Amino acid sequence: MRRHAVWQSTGLRNALILLALWEIIGQLGLVAGGALPPPSDILIRLWQDRGDYPNHIGATLYASVMGFLIGNAVAIAAGVAFALSPALLRLFRGINIAAFALPPIAIAPILALTMSGMAPRITLAALGVYFVTMTATVIGLSQADSRAEDVVRAYGGSRWTVLRLVQFRGAVPSILAGLRIAAPNAVLGAILAEFGGGGRWGLGTYLLGSLGRGEPDRLWGIGLIATLIAGLSYAGFALLSRRLLGATKAVTLNTAVPTGGTASTCLSARVRMALATVLLPFALWWALIKLSGAPAMIAKTPGDVFEYLFLSQGAAAAQARLLAALAETLPITFIGMAAGLAFAFLLAILSRLMPRFIEAFMPVALITQTMPLVALTPLLVLILGRGPSLTLWITISVTFFPAFVTLAQGIALVPKSAEDLPRAYGASRWTEMRMVTIPASLPYLFAATRLTVPRALLGVMIAEWLATGRGLGNLLNQSRGYLDYGMIWSVAAVSVILSVVFYQLVVVAERQVLARLGMATPE
Amino acid sequence: ATSPLTMQAAWINDAEFAGYFLGMDQGYYTDAGLDLEYLSGGPDVIPESTIIAGRADLALTTPDTTIKAITEQGAPFKIIGAQYQKNPIGIVSLAKNPINEPKDLIGKTLAVPPVNVISVEAMLKMNGIDPSEVNIVPYAYDPTPLVRGEIDASLDFTTNVPFTISQAGEEATSFLLYDFGYTIYNDTVVVTEDVLAEKRDLLVAWLSASKKGWEENLADPTVWPPKFADTYFKGTGRSIENEVYFNTAQKPLMESPEGYFALTGDGIEACLSALGEVGIVGSADMFDTSLLAEA
Amino acid sequence: MRQPDGIALTGVSKTFTGRGKVVEALREVTLACPPGSFTSIIGPSGCGKSTVMRIALGLETADAGEVRVAGQRSLEAARQGITGVAFQDAALLPWRSVRRNVEVPLEVLGRTPRAEAAQVQAMIDLVGLKGYENSLPGELSGGMRQRVAIARALVTHPQVLFMDEPFGALDQILRRQMNVELQRIWADTGSTALLVTHGIDEAVFLSDRVVVMHANPGRIAGVIDVPFDRPRQPPLFSDPAFHKVCDRVAEALHGN
Amino acid sequence: MRQPDGIALTGVSKTFTGRGKVVEALREVTLACPPGSFTSIIGPSGCGKSTVMRIALGLETADAGEVRVAGQRSLEAARQGITGVAFQDAALLPWRSVRRNVEVPLEVLGRTPRAEAAQVQAMIDLVGLKGYENSLPGELSGGMRQRVAIARALVTHPQVLFMDEPFGALDQILRRQMNVELQRIWADTGSTALLVTHGIDEAVFLSDRVVVMHANPGRIAGVIDVPFDRPRQPPLFSDPAFHKVCDRVAEALHGN
């Protein structure tokens, strides 16, 4: 009991130190020539603006809460279905990744045109949470202890009983990690949808109105309120997770090797499966367009995009522009991927080695997840310029968080008894991490990688759109203004296809490595 | 009985649309037989898309994107009026590092919304400047980089940003693209051909009610913005002084001997020729001036 | 009609292809346990005892041969609540208390643990864990965890009971006590029992027949019948006749 | 100066506050193992044997009392490679092959397993796992896994050796064999050994002293010295003098 209180106060102390540091930096104008306001200015401004906030907060809260609930309900149900049927998971891979990697600037306007009222906001918030929670559910369910599963199966338990008694409870910490990532995503999704929705109320709308006023303290105030909404939810799930974690950890490491599982079926079945996997996303795309009833000039089917890129009059020009943009975007994307992963891994390892430090850092991490980059970019540009370092920074901030939380959760789930061994030989914390903790959480490390890689492209595109004016991001934004929907859909399709390819590469590596180490693969 | 009509604005609620707010508050639209629904805009709202999707009957647009959409996408648009006779978009810079004319931009960093890049490049060419001599970067309507000197100038509404900059303790200077050859309208009133055919009388009614609103609003630009403080301007995050400045600054850009929303032969000609420089080849039949004549 | 055997394996073979090597874990294992009989399997480490059990339970598929539990396929028998099992590893659910772990088989079989609370408590008392009902597995010693697994195996009154070295982590006294209790429960329910153990004396004390296995390939090397009357009392452990049977088992175990 | 005790616990107490209940696992346990001595701990399940070991290893902190290993604090001794340990649970790393599991202590201590490949192989051979070097733990039987843990405990030639029921899952013959081998290695290295076991005969055969613990609260109930000469040979198991000592241990274990 007392240890807990002390722990909390240390976390609090570190957070206060951070805040004091920020105040000093802000007051002295040390960062970006004073473009970073000190917390006191932000608070004063918040107080002055207090009359404006209730309506805005109400609208954003409503959309993000609804999106959070709906998105997560779908995600958990889908995660369960995917865990039960790997074939289904493979079939839906393209769709899943599309939901995660599609640029919000591309979908927000289309949602606004095809839905009305709060629906576009709720949808974008739900899209923001779906993939992370689904991934967390699948990894959690797949890492269930096979020894306990054997007990249930030995009593004739059905697949469902195994799921209910063993897998689901075992997956709870993982799912809670997913919900923690989902919280800021839902808030950000709701805000981004406001940019394209033209409504009167919402923190995003407020941000837009304030954007042109060059008042960073207002922008930070809005960002902090959004962070607070996400942070409360994050903290709630983190607390719940901490309470449940101890009793979820296996007492001893499970050594059982997963059984071969899906025996490779005949060739024709595999070909059919592969074909379906590729075709399904396109079929769904086509169906959604047809169902939405959106006008053909705006809503392009896969066929339209094909025609635009290969058959139409301007096909050659369109292709050339697309390829030129890709050539600018891809190289930095790979670097961004590596940087995002490295940062996430570093944080996750530090969260074990220096938990207090990371606890104090969490609010900062949350700000990067909820503060729309439109508002942050002017500041970043002042600090980092408009070169590759800015692109990397933005890519890292768009990618690191889900990977970090997932990996940290995996690390936290390693049974204590596994670490007894190196400890008994006087291993340093780092040796312990290297020899036991990291290998034991390898399935989570791969899940984290799968969360990072498809998003790197999105990060680079956002940086291009907001700051560098190059590549795919710029092409997308320009095309929006020109109502060049053929190009918009082409960019969206290309970015999703590339993301799927990156993702698939990780899946292949994951399968090989985990199989060699005798671990269960979720994918 | 009134008939429903929906309009899509080009931006969030600010003085740019004060005439419409006034018209709604004063019941001018109702009097004209309209039940007007007003949709606010924003940076990610593309007004033309809204009318294509049938979400609105008319939209306020920038003519470059509208005419480009007609010529390149075959969009069935007609322009039936123009709120701004002179496009308020201009190059804004700090007085202490002034950019007073296009050639001052050489070697400087200019922030431009990606959609407007071709307009700026056209204006530069018209003034004998190679666009590659200007470092053009994206702009997202936040003047902070300009105030902090990270960029030398930005492309924005000259009716608005100079006020913001003065609030930040700097003095701004600006010039209109219009005054350097890029002679286009802005906030053009656009409808689809279908709507034009079906709701012609409603559109005429809208034009005449809107004219009335703008006349009254601009009679004294300082009077009306404060009246919207608790309605249309509530919670936008902007200040009433800002709107008053805006309202005052936009007056000369809207006025025309032919009245508000005028589409004159010369004006259309100037607009089309400027757009021609950008490679957007429009024609006079994209404009329908007949409604204004009735309004 | 004759009642089907409690457990019947016919010509079961199983080869594992592991990373390190290929192991012929079972070759042509045939074993029939008449209903109500008590059979022990004894054999060197790695000879395939656990594999026999896992195949009989339907957790592992044999490469060849047939398996019947109470005349049915393993999974069907399991689904009817006929079987009970204690694994070599306790395999408890870490988030469930001792009581809730013991209740698992009841839940799997769709019975209401609430209705059988008395039985659950009786099993917990039987294995000497009274007072630990609400403890989590992580708060128990190794031997205590194993005892929870025993209680869990017995809680359903199984007609066919499989136990894989259930007493390995218990001290002598507790082990003897558990032996006696197990015999009592087995006799009361008239169940067919298959016990894997390393204790020759334990095997002889409890069983009607002791099956001796040899390794490489795993196979049955001999079956020794144990003739003593039931119920058997602890003094039997020091009976010379008892020792003679034990010696015969040891002989079969160690050499031909 | 006198050499410090190999293992010294002084007045060690430990209470666990679990979800289910509060357990006084150890009360005032004092135990000194002279350097080069062999001590066994025997006691009922849950009496605190593993807790004694874990506290001695520094894996658990005592509420009161002092712990010294070779005169130093546990962690320091561990860091110098003085200690070796086999846990009650084999605690193998599932993703490492048998060989790589045996190498773990070497790696932790910063030694190069490559350089000690012969020693690693010797330990694997010793526990009878030749041929399984590349198998993953999941491909081994329960007893085989436990043997990997034994090999791992011995691979560093530890000066102070802790073993928690290392032979629980082994058959009798193998167990006897391992007893003899353990005695040999212990004598060769002159190490101090602390063995937790449930086998009275095993404890008496191997030890200089058998420590008998009682439960609730966990405490030392008696220490029985074992006077037999070294090296002891398997025939000792059937020596009447041996049985007498065993009986004394059993008495201390069960009685008052």
Ligand SMILES: Nc1ncnc2c1ncn2[C@@H]1O[C@H](COP(=O)(O)OP(=O)(O)OP(=O)(O)O)[C@@H](O)[C@H]1O
């Ligand atoms: N999943 C597996 N993959 C590969 N080999 C396996 C697997 N399971 C068991 N084996 C091998 O099969 C053989 C028999 O194993 P089993 O577990 O049945 O032995 P056991 O008789 O129960 O031994 P113990 O008394 O040590 O528990 C062993 O050699 C083991 O290495």
Ligand SMILES: Nc1ncnc2c1ncn2[C@@H]1O[C@H](COP(=O)(O)OP(=O)(O)OP(=O)(O)O)[C@@H](O)[C@H]1O
């Ligand atoms: N982490 C823990 N939390 C709560 N109680 C614990 C914990 N670890 C051990 N105990 C309790 O401490 C007591 C002693 O446990 P310990 O593991 O030392 O027993 P043991 O003598 O090794 O028994 P066994 O022979 O069964 O392994 C037990 O009653 C157990 O319930």
Ligand SMILES: Cc1ncc(C[n+]2csc(CCO)c2C)c(N)n1
């Ligand atoms: C005060 C004010 N600021 C920005 C815009 C929007 N805007 C300015 S330029 C441009 C691109 C189209 O040419 C857009 C969307 C506005 N309407 N009013």
Ligand SMILES: [Mg+2]
């Ligand atoms: Mg076994």
Ligand SMILES: [Mg+2]
């Ligand atoms: Mg123990």
